[in-house]
Amino acid sequence: xxxxxxxxxxxxxxxxxxxxxxxxxxxxxxxxxxxxxxxxxxxxxxxxxxxxxxxxxxxxxxxxxxxxxxxxxxxxxxxxxxxxxxxxxxxxxxxxxxxxxxxxxxxxxxxxxxxxxxxxxxxxxxxxxxxxxxxxxxxxxxxxxxxxxxxxxxxxxxxxxxxxxxxxxxxxxxxxxxxxxxxxxxxxxxxxxxxxxxxxxxxxxxxxxxxxxxxxxxxxxxxxxxxxxxxxxxxxxxxxxxxxxxxxxxxxxxxxxxxxxxxxxxxxxxxxxxxxxxxxxxxxxxxxxxxxxxxxxxxxxxxxxxxxxxxxxxxxxxxxxxxxxxxxxxxxxxxxxxxxxxxxxxxx
Amino acid sequence: xxxxxxxxxxxxxxxxxxxxxxxxxxxxxxxxxxxxxxxxxxxxxxxxxxxxxxxxxxxxxxxxxxxxxxxxxxxxxxxxxxxxxxxxxxxxxxxxxxxxxxxxxxxxxxxxxxxxxxxxxxxxxxxxxxxxxxxxxxxxxxxxxxxxxxxxxxxxxxxxxxxxxxxxxxxxxxxxxxxxxxxxxxxxxxxxxxxxxxxxxxxxxxxxxxxxxxxxxxxxxxxxxxxxxxxxxxxxxxxxxxxxxxxxxxxxxxxxxxxxxxxxxxxxxxxxxxxxxxxxxxxxxxxxxxxxxxxxxxxxxxxxxxxxxxxxxxxxxxxxxxxxxxxxx
Numbered sequence: 001x002x003x004x005x006x007x008x009x010x011x012x013x014x015x016x017x018x019x020x021x022x023x024x025x026x027x028x029x030x031x032x033x034x035x036x037x038x039x040x041x042x043x044x045x046x047x048x049x050x051x052x053x054x055x056x057x058x059x060x061x062x063x064x065x066x067x068x069x070x071x072x073x074x075x076x077x078x079x080x081x082x083x084x085x086x087x088x089x090x091x092x093x094x095x096x097x098x099x100x101x102x103x104x105x106x107x108x109x110x111x112x113x114x115x116x117x118x119x120x121x122x123x124x125x126x127x128x129x130x131x132x133x134x135x136x137x138x139x140x141x142x143x144x145x146x147x148x149x150x151x152x153x154x155x156x157x158x159x160x161x162x163x164x165x166x167x168x169x170x171x172x173x174x175x176x177x178x179x180x181x182x183x184x185x186x187x188x189x190x191x192x193x194x195x196x197x198x199x200x201x202x203x204x205x206x207x208x209x210x211x212x213x214x215x216x217x218x219x220x221x222x223x224x225x226x227x228x229x230x231x232x233x234x235x236x237x238x239x240x241x242x243x244x245x246x247x248x249x250x251x252x253x254x255x256x257x258x259x260x261x262x263x264x265x266x267x268x269x270x271x272x273x274x275x276x277x278x279x280x281x282x283x284x285x286x287x288x289x290x291x292x293x294x295x296x297x298x299x300x301x302x303x304x305x306x307x308x309x310x311x312x313x314x315x316x317x318x319x320x321x322x323x324x325x326x327x328x329x330x331x332x333x334x335x336x337x338x339x340x341x342x343x344x345x346x347x348x
Numbered sequence: 349x350x351x352x353x354x355x356x357x358x359x360x361x362x363x364x365x366x367x368x369x370x371x372x373x374x375x376x377x378x379x380x381x382x383x384x385x386x387x388x389x390x391x392x393x394x395x396x397x398x399x400x401x402x403x404x405x406x407x408x409x410x411x412x413x414x415x416x417x418x419x420x421x422x423x424x425x426x427x428x429x430x431x432x433x434x435x436x437x438x439x440x441x442x443x444x445x446x447x448x449x450x451x452x453x454x455x456x457x458x459x460x461x462x463x464x465x466x467x468x469x470x471x472x473x474x475x476x477x478x479x480x481x482x483x484x485x486x487x488x489x490x491x492x493x494x495x496x497x498x499x500x501x502x503x504x505x506x507x508x509x510x511x512x513x514x515x516x517x518x519x520x521x522x523x524x525x526x527x528x529x530x531x532x533x534x535x536x537x538x539x540x541x542x543x544x545x546x547x548x549x550x551x552x553x554x555x556x557x558x559x560x561x562x563x564x565x566x567x568x569x570x571x572x573x574x575x576x577x578x579x580x581x582x583x584x585x586x587x588x589x590x591x592x593x594x595x596x597x598x599x600x601x602x603x604x605x606x607x608x609x610x611x612x613x614x615x616x617x618x619x620x621x622x623x624x625x626x627x628x629x630x631x632x633x634x635x636x637x638x639x640x641x642x643x644x645x646x647x648x649x650x651x652x653x654x655x656x657x658x659x660x661x662x663x664x665x666x667x668x669x670x671x672x673x674x675x676x677x
């Protein structure tokens with residue numbers, strides 16, 4: 001006789017007290033790491049400036065030429081690295097939870113392609129040259145693509161993750177091709193996009209970053225609000241619906257959050273794809289399949305990865321620099337491979 | 349339609365200036381008046397030597413097509429081509445009005461050479477400076493259409509001017525330009541002898557494809573005239589190494605420019621920083637540089653560095669800028 005055991009589905013979000021304490025300690029360590037990297041990002045650059053000058057530049061400013069370098073170049077890129085990293089990390093966690101695909105990143109919905117296409121249009125057709133202006137085109141492009149993906153990926157029964165991913169891939173491919181056509185026929189657009197597509201936090205003044213912060217704040221709040229329902233949805237739509245989760249509302253809120261975070265990050269720094277893929281993976285390995293913890297860890301680990309990449313980019317080719325988008329892949333890929341070889345790949 | 353892609357002009361010009369190996373000697377001419385016996389002047393021919401060997405061309409070509417980097421220098425010497433290839437708007441904007449009118453009057457063959465269009469123009473001479481590999485692809489078709497004289501991108505600008513003047517039958521205008529150039533250089537050497545001897549210059553630049561927040565120490569382009577012909581002391585890459593301009597530097601490095609006495613940077617014909625370079629002069633670091641605050645940062649207009657006319661305009665701008673230098677303390 002075969003014994004059949006029926007078990008209640010386990011809520012992946014359920015945590016024990018000891019597990020919670022372990023995660024909290026890990027979170028504090030991640031916070032310390034981030035703080036250290038923030039300080040290092042202001043201290044280290046392509047020129048040597050003493051810590052005393054850095055201190056004066058930040059807290060007792062004068063018109064000293066080295067202090068300008070701190071305030072005008074290092075501080076803004078550090079702030080940009082922090083906010084862009086946070087946004088990319090949480091956006092990556094959101095898209096992986098939403099699509100139940102551990103290999104997803106915001107680019108899978110065509111968001112980066114939408115941003116790139118909009119910037120290409122701004123440069124090639126409207127003659128816009130400065131990043132302060134075409135940043136808003138990137139943001140707008142992301143929003144429009146999101147609406148298109150939502151419309152194309154929706155059925156009468158709501159949004160299917162598979163349909164949305166397919167819609168995103170299609171829209172992304174079309175816009176990618178159209179953007180390439182614009183770039184290849186316009187030398188100015190080609191030059192500007194070559195630089196923008198590499199992904200960088202250099203020359204992003206604070207005045208450029210402040211207007212994006214409210215969008216990031218809304219995106220983060222929404223992300224944490226939907227973290228509980230996303231835990232339930234990881235078990236399947238039927239189970240989530242049985243637990244009272246409103247599937248359509250959760251998906252729409254998650255997509256809005258994803259768009260604000262990913263769109264804002266891409267608007268500031270250009271497409272930096274690897275962080276959104278890798279950091280939520282690492283967070284999931286540390287904390288397990290609990291979205292709120294994954295989001296919290298992503299908030300701290302993603303900017304850490306971006307900042308350490310940016311710092312390395314400043315020193316490996318002194319006196320020149322490498323764009324952070326390039327270094328991120330070099331830094332992140334070995335870490336991810338090492339983790340994959342040591343641990344079981346995490347599902348959702 | 350048969351089209352053949354051309355290398356972009358900016359890169360081609362840079363490569364031409366950069367090359368260390370001069371494979372082309374200036375065109376040597378040899379009269380070959382095979383048509384003289386008939387009394388038909390149009391049928392008279394000469395032989396010139398270029399990168400594609402000895403070429404027999406009309407003594408007085410009437411319908412010249414210029415391809416690649418030959419069009420603006422040829423027009424600069426008073427040539428009137430019937431067909432030209434694409435020139436970026438930014439370069440066209442720097443041309444004197446009469447030269448621009450000449451360029452616009454010619455048939456535009458585009459960035460990609462339409463060989464059918466070239467043939468339809470019925471040229472009696474084709475002047476070409478493009479990458480060797482690109483020329484190889486179209487050499488046979490071009491030489492079938494008309495005698496074709498080719499220079500590689502490693503041809504130094506003065507040698508190219510000599511070759512164009514000889515082949516295009518505009519040697520008189522070239523001679524006048526050369527004389528003016530040599531006169532201007534001699535005068536500047538005399539006027540600024542002390543500056544040449546005792547001043548450490550650095551030339552900064554940015555390009556349309558420079559990453560945001562970066563600039564370069566410019567050691568290619570017009571600055572080579574100031575360095576090699578006038579004798580001003582600009583930094584230069586060690587022999588055998590890439591030019592300094594190949595390495596982008598972050599704005600943070602601007603603070604290191606205090607070691608130089610004078611900075612030159614790209615400006616328009618009114619002395620204002622070019623649009624591409626403007627982000628550098630907008631930084632607080634730049635504004636705080638002692639060289640800048642003491643009036644020793646000079647905007648210099650460079651309308652081109654591959655023909656005497658353009659170089660003369662550069663020298664004029666450099667002369668005026670140097671004249672504003674305050675006396676060294």
